[in-house]
Amino acid sequence: MHVLPTPMNRRPALSVVALAVVAAAGFLAGPAVAANALSGLPRLSSGLRSAIESMPLASHRAVYDLTLLKSVGSKSPTYARGRIAFDFTGSPCDGYTQTFRQFTELQPAEGPTRLSDMRSATFEDAAGRSFAFKMQTRVDNEPADEIDGRAQRAVSGVVSVALTKPKDEKIAIERDVLFPTEHLKYILAAAKMGRHILQVKVYDGSDTGEKIFQTTTYIGAPTTKAPAETAVHIPLLHNMRRWPVTISYFDMDRKDELPNYVLSFDLYENGISRALRLDYGDFILAGEMTSLQLLPTPACSK
Numbered sequence: 001m002h003v004l005p006t007p008m009n010r011r012p013a014l015s016v017v018a019l020a021v022v023a024a025a026g027f028l029a030g031p032a033v034a035a036n037a038l039s040g041l042p043r044l045s046s047g048l049r050s051a052i053e054s055m056p057l058a059s060h061r062a063v064y065d066l067t068l069l070k071s072v073g074s075k076s077p078t079y080a081r082g083r084i085a086f087d088f089t090g091s092p093c094d095g096y097t098q099t100f101r102q103f104t105e106l107q108p109a110e111g112p113t114r115l116s117d118m119r120s121a122t123f124e125d126a127a128g129r130s131f132a133f134k135m136q137t138r139v140d141n142e143p144a145d146e147i148d149g150r151a152q153r154a155v156s157g158v159v160s161v162a163l164t165k166p167k168d169e170k171i172a173i174e175r176d177v178l179f180p181t182e183h184l185k186y187i188l189a190a191a192k193m194g195r196h197i198l199q200v201k202v203y204d205g206s207d208t209g210e211k212i213f214q215t216t217t218y219i220g221a222p223t224t225k226a227p228a229e230t231a232v233h234i235p236l237l238h239n240m241r242r243w244p245v246t247i248s249y250f251d252m253d254r255k256d257e258l259p260n261y262v263l264s265f266d267l268y269e270n271g272i273s274r275a276l277r278l279d280y281g282d283f284i285l286a287g288e289m290t291s292l293q294l295l296p297t298p299a300c301s302k
Helices: 046-053 180-192
Strands: 060-071 079-091 095-107 114-124 130-139 145-153 159-165 169-173 197-202 213-219 242-251 261-268 273-279 283-294
Touching: 046 180, 060 273, 079 283, 095 180, 114 180, 180 197, 180 213, 180 242, 180 261
Parallel strands: none
Antiparallel strands: 060 079, 060 283, 079 095, 095 114, 114 130, 130 145, 145 159, 159 169, 197 213, 213 242, 242 261, 261 273, 273 283
16 A cells, blocks of 8 residues: 555555665675666666566455544544545556545544545556646635645656645656655565664655655565454465555654654555554554455556
């Protein structure tokens, strides 16, 4: 899963998931290996780069029910519930389409219940060269905030963004970022190699379409133990490895402070996620998978 949005207009990065700098040894190539095709990203062995580009990810539809796991402080909500609906389809040949909706109901310590409804639709080129995104966030009955744009990576590695909402604008962002699905692939590659820490820059179009997040990912030990949710008790996931993953999102200019947002989940080696934890600092939401449907993965046409 790509990193999830927050309720009530508190917006960290949306995604599971961009690689600029790898903190664990082993990703950086030695002097005899080929350079990455995208300059500006770390030099990787040709074999590792090829493995990441061709990594199979399961097309699927998942639903998660949200509940309040923890609340701290007098201004934190006393009650929360919600739902996440997540669709992911695509292939290493044709790219990846993701739709996401998060509906959240929060009861503050004082005042009326607040409702937020966040929707997004994205398409990412399989090679990490382009990323199109549309997002809409509505809180209570206020007018919806909308973001619509496309990021494009040139052959030189420079990334440019063309926005149509919230306003027409063209911006250049740091070249050493990855888009969400490629970020997910690097997390999986690190996990399979036994690495435990990954530090990356993420661009996913969230906030106003201009923001980049520095992320730190911690990867725990793998397990194949059967989980509690019946939704994941399907033949495909039986005895498949999964890793506990925690991703912290920081503002680029505030990397020494507490993260804006922390997302935790169990990540299967085919990209499916379970046991979500959305930590907003003063409260934490738990997301239990209640439905999982495998979708057809398009065959490569080239």
